[in-house]
Amino acid sequence: MLRIRAIASSVPDRAAFHGVQAAERNLGYGHLLFPSAAYALPRGKGKLDEAETLRLMPDSPASLPVASAQLSHADLALQAVASLREQVPAEDLAAVTHIVVANASLNQRINESVAGRIQHALGLDEALPFAVGQSGTAGVYNALTLVEALCHQDASVLLVATDKWLYPFFRAWGDLVAYGDGAAAMLLDSRDGEGWGRIYAHAVDYGEAIANPWALTPNDLADRLLPQAILAARAALDKARMRPADIEWMLPAGFGEGFANRVGDELGISPARRMAREGCHFSSADPLLAMQRLRASLQPGQQATALLWDAALCGMSGAMVAQISAAA
Template sequence: MTRRFSRITGTGSHLPARRVTNDDLVAQLAQRGVETSDEWIVERTGIRARHFAAADQGASDLAVPAAQAALQAAGRQASDIDLIIVATSTPDMVFPSTAAIVQHKLGIAGCPVFDVQAVCSGFIYALTVADAMIANGTATRALVIGSEVFSRLLDFDDRGTCVLFGDGAGAVVLEASDTPGILATDLHADGKYVDILCVPGHVAGGQVLGDPLLKMDGQAVFKLAVGVLDKAARAVLDKARMQAGDIDWLIPHQANIRIMLGTARKLHLPPEKVVVTVHEHGNTSAASIPLALDHGVRAGQVKPGQTVLLEGVGGGFTWGAVLLKM
């Protein structure tokens, strides 16, 4: 029996129209009595701008054009898709899933759809699940999307977090193949770190209970992130029987330039092999990796046949990596 593999055949992304520079954000925060500066933000994060969704835009509104761009790149129609997975921590509704809403907006019906919630590792988790479903014959062509409107979760009185995040969506078409595209995956989580990155609120009885805004212990996240990303990267390389030197591009979760370059150094990869979009997008959580992947593809950096390492780390605490051949 011939083994089924999966390959990425198209990528797409979408950013909301409103671009917010550091200077824009500094002026907004000053009105609230919160002091920061462009220099302070850039030095600590590498972020210079981010995009914020309009008040009437939800995660599905960003996901649909990203999905359409990926479908066009793959030469496929929405009707060719038989699985949709959306990675998001900011769904349109409590339920149904944002994936169901995206399915309807794409004008298709019948195929399985669901959301994955692993925060900034969400796209890695979703891609791993889609790969497994294609490998076992449950699906043949999947849309895997990361879409976030994290601006809705930000506490603009906390300069340590509100400057970090942005909104956006990225998508890939993943198709069954006779030759390996996804070479190896590796997923992990440790719930004892729930408190270092969370939104500790929920809806009950028509009211928000707890705090519905993002909380983060930045130093704890930084310390944990570099270590676990290195382990996940080495795990997928070992599974694929490859070396770090075989990697053409590292596309990490775009959270903080220091974490990203720290991970590259541990793998002895030069900065020139890291796809970086954090300076323009900020941290878009589950959308950041597919956004960066699409940017790399469309900029002519990431080419067919190259080996790419995707890796993410996020609240939960979750982390993981995917090694693939484009």
């Protein structure tokens, strides 16, 4: 079991978005133009053709948090960490032994270590930094296995999740999901004491990767992602020794309402216990922001047991069961 000491975030202002791919271009990604970098592209070279646009365009414009060109996702991470510093005593951050960074997008400055910048900003010369990638937007769930192992060795871990989407990568997959920019930081350990709450259990399912997701319709993608999300959610419930009836709130990842409801129906969680979302997926930071929103909704002295889940287009899905306490 992991104790959540605190969570803080940095989310850019929302902007109107009507398209498929991220709009901001970055000269630092010039290396993607070389033939040898074709494997790193989100799809083949060239612009989206008309058929792809019709297949993947959302039905209506979205309002997404979009970071300015001046901010990299490392900058967003540092903003979240700076907010965390205002919440917890300086001696608690000074006691951090490990820094774990989870992200799905490439950093805007390709020669920069995000974990290293955080380590330097906090002056944690002795802390050991880790980076967890290749997990899609389920990076936090994938990182929790590492975090829990470290905390059981009496570590204090700073987990930071951050993403910013740049062209040519996709922000939207029809009405299934649209990704926004943002970062969040969470301080964890396994000790007794006060804090935001506890993570009772977590699970990751390493499903088969969707080899060509942009060639599928959003509905077809939803059909592929649904069983992955269910597997991870049920595994987390089993590990926590809980039934769906024990869950007071399901905090779905930022998918469209239709997909989130399909997951809730499969799990047997009533609509009254499904927390509404804000119309976008906050990428790697999504689960931390969901817990932050849940805490803000609770009355003083109240606690809530929540199920969080996500399913990434890379074939990975994750879930956790957490108890969140209201602010004192």
